[in-house]
């Protein structure tokens with residue numbers, strides 16, 4: 387892969403794995419990350435330290451909403467490609483700290499769009515989320531479905547980012563791909579997410595919290611599969627169609643912009659109780675369950691239609707939860723020595 391790549395969120399879970407993958411391919415990367423204390427910053431520092439072992443990686447640690455710092459970092463590289471993965475994540479935290487989502491996802495996202503415009507990048511790729519499907523009930527979720535009913539503020543800011551990016555793609559002809567990620571998990575995963583919380587609780591003899599009495603399902607996506615899909619999508623640059631008739635059925639490509647949104651899911655939904663069983667199997671220990679009601683902001687089920695991803699890249703994610711959870715547990719035991 388040629389060109390200079392600027393990635394935001396390289397000290398975060400997904401950005402770290404993507405940067406590692408591209409560095410192994412020989413790509414030069416500038417990684418930008420705010421190192422916020424939303425979860426243990428030590429884990430973020432360790433991710434950056436690992437990336438810095440590679441001489442082709444350079445790190446800039448500053449907030450997205452710090453316009454001067456952000457512009458300085460991007461302009462110093464003058465990137466060909468921007469992959470924007472930084473932001474305030476987490477569904478349930480957005481009920482407590484909505485302002486953080488405005489700053490990172492809306493103000494920060496705007497700064498990314500401005501940078502993409504200024505540098506006339508050949509491809510802008512940005513993270514969105516399965517949460518934008520909100521209260522939709524038709525399964526699996528298709529990119530061409532209407533997704534106008536967010537049930538968390540987190541999802542609302544991500545949907546807004548998709549719309550903001552569309553306007554920039556239309557006005558300034560910026561080829562843009564928005565990823566809708568589905569509950570990504572794996573080694574170096576986020577401490578605020580279910581898998582990390584479950585493993586931590588079981589190993590320290592605490593009960594796990596099980597929301598909605600366990601009646602939930604997710605299209606859990608293994609991070610290795612996700613990174614593989616992102617890598618292939620970097621080469622699938624959207625082109626503004628000459629007419630609506632040029633848009634293939636099921637393609638989310640805009641009729642008026644080089645912009646599309648692509649689901650990246652694991653391939654099949656897994657019931658939360660089956661996911662917990664996979665955690666117990668990988669640890670060789672039973673969990674004590676603290677059964678709780680549905681949490682505000684949560685969606686009940688997610689399931690990605692992966693047809694568009696497969697059409698664009700030829701790739702279908704493969705890793706099942708038994709294998710993926712075992713990979714996480716192996717990393718966790720090694721990292722935390724337990």
Ligand SMILES: O=C(O)[C@H]1O[C@H](OP(=O)(O)OP(=O)(O)OC[C@H]2O[C@@H](n3ccc(=O)[nH]c3=O)[C@H](O)[C@@H]2O)[C@H](O)[C@@H](O)[C@H]1O
Nearest residue numbers: 475476477515516517567568569579580581595596597602
């Ligand atoms: O794809 C997304 O759109 C989102 O994925 C992720 O959200 P979620 O799907 O909620 O992931 P995650 O916390 O792993 O909970 C998994 C399941 O366990 C349940 N859950 C969770 C925690 C807990 O203590 N107990 C519990 O039952 C919980 O109710 C859920 O059913 C990202 O955080 C988010 O940034 C966003 O990208």
